[in-house]
Amino acid sequence: MNFSIEQLQAFVAVYEERSFSKAAASLNKHRSTTGQVIVNLEDILAVELFERIGRTVEPTKEGKLLYHYAKIALEQSRVFDKIALSLSYGGxxxxxxxxxxxxxxxxxxxxxxxxxxxxxxxxxxxxxxxxxxxxxxxxxxxxxxxxxxxxxxxxxxxxxxxxxxxxxxxxxxxxxxxxxxxxxxxxxxxxxxxxxxxxxxxxxxxxxxxxxxxxxxxxxxxxxxxxxxxxxxxxxxxxxxxxxxxxxxxxxxxxxxxxxxxxxxxxxxxxxxxxxxxxxxxxxxxxxxxxxxxxxxxxxxx
CATH class of the missing domain: 3.40.190.290 (D-Maltodextrin-Binding Protein; domain 2)
Incomplete structure (x- = not known):
C-alpha cells in the first residue's frame, strides 16, 4: 500500500481545518485538487476518512485513528529532509x-x-x-x-x-x-x-x-x-x-x-x-x- 507525502499533508490539513477550502488555502492548492487527493487516498485505503457535511467535514472513526500516525509520518519526513539538506552544508x-x-x-x-x-x-x-x-x-x-x-x-x-x-x-x-x-x-x-x-x-x-x-x-x-x-x-x-x-x-x-x-x-x-x-x-x-x-x-x- 503506497501513499504520498502530498496525500498525508492534505489529509492532516483537512482534518485540522475541518474544511476542504481552508485546507487547500493552507497548502496553497486549489480546493478541487485537495478534494481529489483525499478521494484518491480513500480509494487506496478502502475506507472513508471524512463525512462531508455541507461546506464542512468531520473525520470518521477511521480518520481519527489514522490522524495521529499521519502526523508522525509527516514529522519524520521533515526530519529526513533536514538531515539530507544539512549534509551539503559546512560548519x-x-x-x-x-x-x-x-x-x-x-x-x-x-x-x-x-x-x-x-x-x-x-x-x-x-x-x-x-x-x-x-x-x-x-x-x-x-x-x-x-x-x-x-x-x-x-x-x-x-x-x-x-x-x-x-x-x-x-x-x-x-x-x-x-x-x-x-x-x-x-x-x-x-x-x-x-x-x-x-x-x-x-x-x-x-x-x-x-x-x-x-x-x-x-x-x-x-x-x-x-x-x-x-x-x-x-x-x-x-x-x-x-x-x-x-x-x-x-x-x-x-x-x-x-x-x-x-x-x-x-x-x-x-x-x-x-x-x-x-x-x-x-x-x-x-x-x-x-x-x-x-x-x-x-x-x-x-
Whole structure:
C-alpha cells in the first residue's frame, strides 16, 4: 500500500481545518485538487476518512485513528529532509543555546569555555527560554541547542534529544535564619506557613503541583533574585542542589533536612538539538563539558 507525502499533508490539513477550502488555502492548492487527493487516498485505503457535511467535514472513526500516525509520518519526513539538506552544508559560525532560568551558571560557563577551546571563532548566544519556546525556536531554525526539563510523554521527532541525567532540588533558606534552626521534624510544617519563592521556569513546565507547599508564594523569573531574597530572609525556595558548589551560596544559604523528605525532588534534563550534520561536532563539545561538570560536582559531594 503506497501513499504520498502530498496525500498525508492534505489529509492532516483537512482534518485540522475541518474544511476542504481552508485546507487547500493552507497548502496553497486549489480546493478541487485537495478534494481529489483525499478521494484518491480513500480509494487506496478502502475506507472513508471524512463525512462531508455541507461546506464542512468531520473525520470518521477511521480518520481519527489514522490522524495521529499521519502526523508522525509527516514529522519524520521533515526530519529526513533536514538531515539530507544539512549534509551539503559546512560548519556553523554562530549558535544559540537556550536554557531554563534554573540552570546553574557554572554549567553554562563550563560549556562556553569548552566551546571556546574547541571552536575559537564560534559565536555563542545564550538565551533563557522554556521548553515550548525552545521547541518552537528549533522548528524555526533560531535555536541550535536547548537544555530542557523533560517528563514522560510523547516523543518529539523534530529534535534530537540526549538524556543528561537528573538534577536534585532541595528547600533552601537563609543560613542562620529562623527556618534553619528548626529540627528536621518541624521543617515541613514551617515551610507550609512561610513565604515560598517559585521559579517561573518551574511553573511554566507544570511543576506547581509537585513543588508548591505554601499558600503564600511569589513567582520570580530570575534565579539570582530568588537567591538574594532568601539571603535577606524573605522566604524560601526549591533550588538545585548543585548550587552548593558555590562558596557564596554556602556562606549565605542553607539546604534543609526534612524528616518527611528522604531525598530532594529530582527532575530529568536533556539536551535538544536539530537533526543536522552541522551541529554534531559542537554537540560533542557541549556533552563533554556537561559530563565534566557533573563529574566535578560529584567529586565535591563525595
Amino acid at each position: 556553523l559560525e554562530e549558535v544559540t543555546f537556550a536554557y531554563p532560568s534554573v540552570t546553574p551558571h557554572r554549567l553554562l560557563s563550563s560549556i562556553r569555555a569548552k566551546l571556546a577551546e574547541d571552536f575559537p571563532n564560534l559565536t555563542v548566544n545564550f538565551i533563557v527560554r522554556n521548553k515550548a519556546e525552545i521547541e518552537q525556536g528549533m522548528r524555526e531554525g533560531e535555536i541550535h541547542f536547548g537544555l530542557v526539563m523533560i517528563t514522560k510523554g510523547k516523543g518529539i521527532y523534530s529534535v534530537d534529544s540526549t538524556f543528561l541525567g537528573h538534577m536534585e532540588f532541595l528547600p533552601f533558606v537563609k543560613k542562620g535564619g529562623e527556618l534553619s534552626k528548626l529540627p528536621a521534624s518541624d521543617v515541613l510544617n514551617a515551610l507550609r506557613t512561610s513565604r515560598q519563592f517559585m521559579l517561573k521556569s518551574l511553573s511554566e513546565e507544570g511543576f506547581n503541583e509537585m513543588l508548591l507547599l505554601s499558600a503564600k508564594h511569589d513567582e520570580i523569573e530570575q534565579l539570582a533574585l530568588i537567591i538574594k531574597m532568601i539571603q535577606d530572609d524573605l522566604g524560601w525556595a526549591w533550588l538545585p542542589k548543585v548550587l552548593t558548589e558555590s562558596q557564596y551560596i554556602t556562606d549565605n544559604l542553607q539546604a534543609l533536612d526534612v524528616d518527611q523528605l528522604k531525598n530532594g525532588i529530582k527532575f530529568s534534563f536533556a539536551l535538544w538539538n536539530p537533526h543536522s550534520k552541522q551541529v554534531i561536532d559542537v554537540k560533542s563539545s557541549i556533552m563533554s563539558a556537561v559530563e565534566e561538570y557533573i563529574a566535578h560536582f560529584n567529586t565535591l559531594q563525595s
